[in-house]
Amino acid sequence: MQKKYYEIALCFIMVFIIVPSVFAVAPPLQEKRKEVIQERKENILDVKNIAKVKAALLNAIVVMKGTDSFTVKGEDEKEYTVKFDNSTRWLRKFWGKSDLTEINLNDAVNIHGKWNNQEMSEVQARLIRNISIQKRHGVFFGTVKSNNSNNLVLTTAKRGEQIVTIAGIIVNRIQANISVNSILEGHRIRVKGLWDSKNNTLTEVMQIKDFDLPAKSTPTPKL
DSSP states (O other): OHHHHHHHHHHHHHHHHHHHHHHHHHHHHHHHHHHHHHHHHHHHHHHHHHHHSEEEEEEEEEEEEOSSEEEEEOTTSOEEEEEOOTTOEEEETTSOBOOGGGOOTTOEEEEEEEESSTTSOEEEEEEEEETTEEEEEEEEEEEEEEEOSSEEEEEOSSSOEEEEEOOSEEEETTSOBOOGGGOOTTOEEEEEEEEETTTTEEEEEEEEEETTOSOOOOOOOOO
């Protein structure tokens, strides 16, 4: 009988020794699990916060062009990757519609969107505005510096030299059609076309008018 009491007492002693040790081990495991869960929540929160941060790059210069992104150099001299998709809006300097084909190296662009990463080096663009291209058809007057049948170099009074892509209707001052080879160096002309103010080019030309053709006759002096 006494032996039985010893066994029961021993069992109680074991319970008081082992059970607390088990609970002493459990808290660190629970704490570790809580830390992992909290870390995951913070990571998710970080991603959400990044998505909420608006990105704006102004007067950034295009240094590389791809099919689904391009690289620009910001005013801080850092390079940024600009990603775009079907929802991205493309605009010209004066708010006309544009697209990727009008983006050229050295163009100045304004980018608005959201950051894609914590380093803030990649932008998902919602609006891309090419401020280098004046997508407004303008009228330019000047004199012809050179003519190679494909392009004219036009010297203007206020905007310097402009490279004109020869296209559209070519007429003289009385509105008669003439050939491009009739336009000579020194002739005064008017060009209606699309001006790229960054690269000093005129494309999508609608009309070129030569004011020095036909040649003016010199009146014969009376005797």
